[in-house]
Amino acid sequence: MKINCIEELKKFLITEKFSELNLDDNLEIIAEACPGDMDGDITVNCFKFSRFFKQNPMAMAQLVVEYLENHSDVEKVEAIKAFVNVTLSAKALHSEALEIVNDLAHSVQLPKTETQKIAVEYSAPNTNKPQHLGHVRNNTLGMALASLLARVGHNVIPLNLVNDRGIHICKSMIAYQRFGNGDTPESTGTKGDHLVGSFYVKYNYELKKQLDELRSQKPEIADKTDDELFLQTEIGLATQKMLQDWENGDTEVRDLWQMMNNWVFAGFDETYKRMGCKFEHTYLESNTYLLGKDIIEQGLASGAFKRREDGAVVADLGKKMGEKVVLRSDGTSVYITQDIGTTIKKYDDYAPDAQVWVVGDEQILHFKQLFAIMKKLGYDWAKNLYHMAYGMVNLPTGKMKSREGTVVDADDLFDEMVNLAKEATLSRCGDEVPIDIDERSEIIGLGALKFMLLKFNPKTTIMFDPQASIKFEGDTGPYVQYAVARISSIFRKAEEEGISVDAIDCGSLDWSELATDEEKNVSTLIAKYPETLQYAASKKDCSVVVSYLLDLAKAFNKFYRECPVMIADTDELKVLRLALCNNVKEVLVDGLKTLTIDCVTEM
């Protein structure tokens, strides 16, 4: 973290002590938080930079001690091996924290020269079924990442690309034609995406029936895969015909498609609204699926691609990625053709410096190939394309499969979380049921879910056990929200006594009074906030922010227990602790908001 006396130490070492070495100041001397069982607030690890000054680590540590023990911000300094543990004066430490909080909007921002315009594509659902827990992980990661990048100063363009056409969309449509009975969301009282999804399940049931019949009728082909037999079934053939009709603009098919997609979009809107997903723009694949073909032609002309003997156009991507087909021999697109097209379209539409895709890790190779192709095509911005791959969400019973209906539905999951939050609230509030119980439960329930999903490193495969995963105690979102609620409660108490926290002039307080470990630990953590957000943003990893918020909330809860605020020994101490609480609250609320999680004032 950036601590004044350490910055000054660095300056002293470079420009005075070792001036004859003519060093530039790109050296980082990083103050780390001192381990809990050691005496001190921050630690300077001299192993890390002693070589820079051509010193041995122990001698370096001695020099650091000599400088710091005379510094006015430092109370005590002690070297253990090459670790220098520094006890800062309470006044200096709390001032560092206050400085950050006083200008929180700006203090976490990167220098303007380091900020970029970044397009973040996430969610990307199909319109044949409602969203499930896997999509919820994607949405949560995507919106939090977009929010985090924006928070540190990037200009973020959140984008969605809805897969609203193709064979799988036709499957729901065929099933609706056959089994729909003219049902609508209104007539059945069913959310549109769920209604359409039910026909996707019906379709797969029917397809399986036909496949079974086919296999029993023709044992000689029984060992072929479902995909291989698809076009030999009546329903498979009908589905393919419908796709062709759609592509030819058949009015009846297009009308059915439009109607069912609109149902799904209405359903998605509700889900997105509840999660808080917002997009600058939503691309529809029905508008973009023909993009890219012209680029293939250009690439062929420029030599980036070549036509294989069988007629397919391919990109040679070397040993590891192999040869990738970018256009079929019949001249039609494959998936990567569209991806090439939409990547360029996004660039043309927004001119981003960088593009990020939040897409599952099963597509890692696909994106490596896409990026390699973009480079091959000569786009200089192709070096700033990034696939944020995340792991799958599995259930104790195994993998989630939409077509088998073994999924945790997003909307059901939200309801379940919110209901549990409501029960937890009711069990604690006694006879007086809060008026805003539903609003509160929504915030706590959704907060718990998002926090849980963000806690894991994105690339880990999550095992979601509903029984074990839905918790409001321990390392959870509500734990952090609870710390905020506790502070709000203290502020209400202060208000009753006529003390307005907003009116406290923090700058003029004598912070040296707040000298307990609990009080100082809180400020040490606050001092780390800006670099924590920036580090998380650079790694595109929100779990860094999650662990930070847990640490800060934990430090606050310890403080809460040990240092009474409203019944502090003196009025002066009371005001100081209120100010400290306010610093904590500002950072916790800001951190949660960065993760797209809201807070409540009472729990």
Added chain:
RNA sequence: GCUCCGGUAGCUCAGAGGAUAGAGCAACUGACUUCUAAUCAGUAGGUCGAAGGUUCAAUUCCUUCCCGGAGUGCCA
């Protein structure tokens, strides 16, 4: 076969060259007439998958191997 990701406490996960490897859950003990116990304090729990190597220092980097997962389509 090849490529990528993972293997750390009973469970779910942090740590990515530095001090005696950490949290939460579960187990056990204790703390609510107190600013909210969705909390706090404590006990117990480890051959960091295995073996070599690099280094003053390796759970972290390198090599080989074992185990689990994913990818390896003119699918998306």
